Amino acid sequence: MRFSAEALAALRAHSWPGNIRELRNVMERAIILCDGDEIRPQYLPAEIAACQPLTEISANDDEHKSNTNGNGLNLKDAVASLEEDMIRRAMANADGNQTKAANLLGVSRDELRYRLRKYQTE
DSSP states (O other), X not given: OEEOHHHHHHHHHSOOTTHHHHHHXXXXXXHHHOSSSEEOGXXXXXXXXXXXXXXXXXXXXXXXXXXXXXXXXXXXXXXXXXXXXXXXXXXXXXXXXXXXXXXXXXXXXXXXXXXXXXXXXX
């Protein structure tokens, strides 16, 4: 198995507070969830898949450059956009099954349903 560039970047950007034990659990989960020979971000826990170096966010995220502080970063909008995208991908990977999608995202089914309503993605 190999990692996609996006998955590898997310793994490198994560702070790994659980050290090697956390890394081991993430790798085991990714291998189990992976349906091919490439581990992509959707096979990583949501909090790790969301990790990106700040320079990549500011350089590549043109969608969120219109904000009031003028520095090109709007954390609230970027987080909401990423969250919505991850929910859409999880639902697609789970073939619309909310329980499976919630498990992929590492949240409860109730939490997923709340966020589906929030983003109107049901």
